[in-house]
Amino acid sequence: MxxxxxxxxxxxxxxxxxxxxxxxKMREHTLREPGNLAYVVHADADAEAAFTLYEQYVDRAAFDAHAASEHFAEYILGTVRPRLVDRTVWFGEVL
Structure with a gap:
């Protein structure tokens, strides 16, 4: 699922x-992952310096592989997260 x-x-x-x-840059790498179905980056139209990501993977294992990738470590863990003042993440299965 x-x-x-x-x-x-x-x-x-x-x-x-x-x-x-x-x-x-993360989007470029993620879209080439075999288990990725979508990686959409949105800039919030009403709030400065706010972003929303919508990601979809063939299954949880594909997401786990994504989270273990070198590009995730470089761009998300190394660049993005240290600069965040707020972060909310939701996970779900597509029906």
Whole structure:
């Protein structure tokens, strides 16, 4: 069953461009993963320095492989998360 992730990120305004660029680089890598079905990056239209990601994988194992990837470590763990002031992540199965 497909597995979905919705992540809401907020950073300081001075970090927004760096976070945005890292998320777009992450998208390039993630879309090439064999278990990825979708990776959509949204900039919040009503809040500065806020982003929402919608991700979909063929199953939970594919997401786990994604989270263990070198690009996840570099862009998400190394660049994005240290700059966040708020982070909410939701996981679910696609019906």
């Amino acid at each position: 497909p597995y979905a992730v919705v992540a809401h990120y907020r950073c300081e305004p001075q970090d927004a461009e760096l976070v945005r660029d890292a998320l777009l």
